[in-house]
Amino acid sequence: MAPKIVDREEKKREIVMAAMEVFSEKGVANTKMIDIARAAGIGKGTIYEYFKNKDDIFINLFELHFTEIGNAAAEVMGRYDDPAEILQQFVEITVSFLINEDHNFAEIMLDIWAEGIREHNEEINRVFNLDAVYSQYRDVIIQILQDGVDKGTFCSMDTTFTASLFIGALDGILLQWLMRKDLFDSATLTDNFMKIFINGIKKEVVK
Amino acid sequence: MAPKIVDREEKKREIVMAAMEVFSEKGVANTKMIDIARAAGIGKGTIYEYFKNKDDIFINLFELHFTEIGNAAAEVMGRYDDPAEILQQFVEITVSFLINEDHNFAEIMLDIWAEGIREHNEEINRVFNLDAVYSQYRDVIIQILQDGVDKGTFCSMDTTFTASLFIGALDGILLQWLMRKDLFDSATLTDNFMKIFINGIKKEVVK
Amino acid sequence: MAPKIVDREEKKREIVMAAMEVFSEKGVANTKMIDIARAAGIGKGTIYEYFKNKDDIFINLFELHFTEIGNAAAEVMGRYDDPAEILQQFVEITVSFLINEDHNFAEIMLDIWAEGIREHNEEINRVFNLDAVYSQYRDVIIQILQDGVDKGTFCSMDTTFTASLFIGALDGILLQWLMRKDLFDSATLTDNFMKIFINGIKKEVVK
Amino acid sequence: MAPKIVDREEKKREIVMAAMEVFSEKGVANTKMIDIARAAGIGKGTIYEYFKNKDDIFINLFELHFTEIGNAAAEVMGRYDDPAEILQQFVEITVSFLINEDHNFAEIMLDIWAEGIREHNEEINRVFNLDAVYSQYRDVIIQILQDGVDKGTFCSMDTTFTASLFIGALDGILLQWLMRKDLFDSATLTDNFMKIFINGIKKEVVK
């Protein structure tokens, strides 16, 4: 009995991954159920055995991804002390997720954002809550920044704005990379991003 | 002999503006032709007198906006000398366009980006070319940065990456603002953005 | 005042001719009012100054043509005595009308026939009555054939069927010619058609 | 595992037959997809599972019919020796097909012809090629006529024209019959048609 449940979850995951593939290529709005079914190598009707509808797949994709990246971030960030180093870790994890490990996901981030800023029905808003996700991130970053300010590493600042800028800038540079993958590689991205950002907020030492 | 005289370009503009209103509220994919017709206060069929289909409206919206913002940027930026000041102008123009003057457009940027990173048919790619738009911006920024480096204001850097970061970060923070308009206002955005960015790339003076 | 009326009739004729041009190229069903307007070099609305609707144009075209060919036939056929010669004249007039003088009309005969065999509303049936036109022709041919039988030129026959065959065969060979105009010319058509038909019905002389 | 098994070809045939029914009543141009759906007893959307659009149905109807009549003709005509007898068989098969067995098809012939003489796009011209069909028929008839000439049964003639006349006259008399089914029956049609035509081309015996 137990293995049955594992199979079911595994199959859902397979379908979500297939959906992600198609979403990334055509965009969420232009993806038809038949496209997902074909990509998953299953029948159209079978999808409805595992998901209520297309929105449901999208929400699952959303949850799956942010759970994973959230877990990874929580785990890794806990291991460091220096605020600048923690931010660096955050950047590396994000970049690694979007560029290296989960290539297709990067391409649908925009669809997620686009959906995220609009009003939906109760059902979707409850689960698919981009604002909540970013609030969480922002709160973590705010704490790190405050820690840095307290420790005298960072200059005094509007931590809420700076946290938003950190997150926004990271997303934004990834967006640029999506459009022109040839302009720079992921190492350049991480290194230069951190250099400029940390430089921008660090306490100037008066000599 | 003389039938009603209509300024076709003006009418097209009216329809595009009405479309923008609806796009910003529902998203491009969820907007129906009838929604646009109602918003424009015209009949369903009338839209087809001016546009081939929804894509055509979208492309016109794209062109209209980037022509305007491009013109505004070119005009204002020509008036300054100091690289840091020019960047500041660029930020202010962009922020002012997206937040103050052209409120609805900001909400559609995500749809534009989302479409922009995907492959389309020849026809669409020729006109709706996000990559080309950003290339143009990037080249302008690269020159400004290089100018600053040459003048000793900015530290030596990978100007291509830094330009991409500048543009990406600006878009990214605007994105954050779209989701949570209460977290900071446009003045805070411009000031702090510039402070951190300029600080991040300026030549450190050894004393 | 009087010249006004002449102008009006002349303009109607112009529109009908323009319509015929387009009908022959695209088929009646696939012709749009705008096509006719463009072909006539007038505005779309102007057509409605002269015709109630598209059907009305079609009916006028029908009447115009069959009045003309009917007049021509009546006039010329009255000048001959010999039944075979009269039939020959009938063929020549028809061929000349469809092939030489009124080229476009031949191409829409099929649309006329196609419409002619179907039920329509009262209005159309009253004016656009293909059956009546053919009945008229048939009655004329029947009389000619009967005359020939009486005179001993033609063998005894079912004159109703033979008249139908004469008309049908003439239409049919013209149809073949429409599809392949290179296979034979109008002189060959007339000569051979008459030779075979007259041969087919003439009284065999026992020697 | 195994969903409903449907013979796609059989279903396509059913839809084509239903379409034929409606076409014959209203004409191809005046037939709506919903009419065909209702006639076939299926949903509007189901048609699109089997056909791309109305043209596609029309083309399939064309192919289906001419394949059938072609096969029937080839089969039966192979069984006779005497040229006059073979022509008689050809007439009987055609008449039987159009009048007796495939009643509805006769009514659509005009739409087929009307479309057949016009230019279409490559795609349609390739499949829906009336000219090719008639060329085939004509070549067969030419051979039969030549055979008769060689054997001394038929007089010397322009076989290409005569073949066209044979086919055209047969179509033409059927057209007449379509308009006035009361004027003669199919037996009269076949007998008299052959009598007159054969008489018209046979070698005159000098006594």
Place this chain on the structure above:
DNA sequence: CATGAATGAGATTTCATTCAT
């Protein structure tokens, strides 16, 4: 009179979802 911009009724077409097998 002449016009063509505007219209909406009605056609075509798409596609998420259902459900019999």
Place this chain on the structure above:
DNA sequence: GATGAATGAAATCTCATTCAT
């Protein structure tokens, strides 16, 4: 469970006709 044929609601799109200028 798995399937894909069937569906019709809802979208797109067309075009004959009207009517203000």
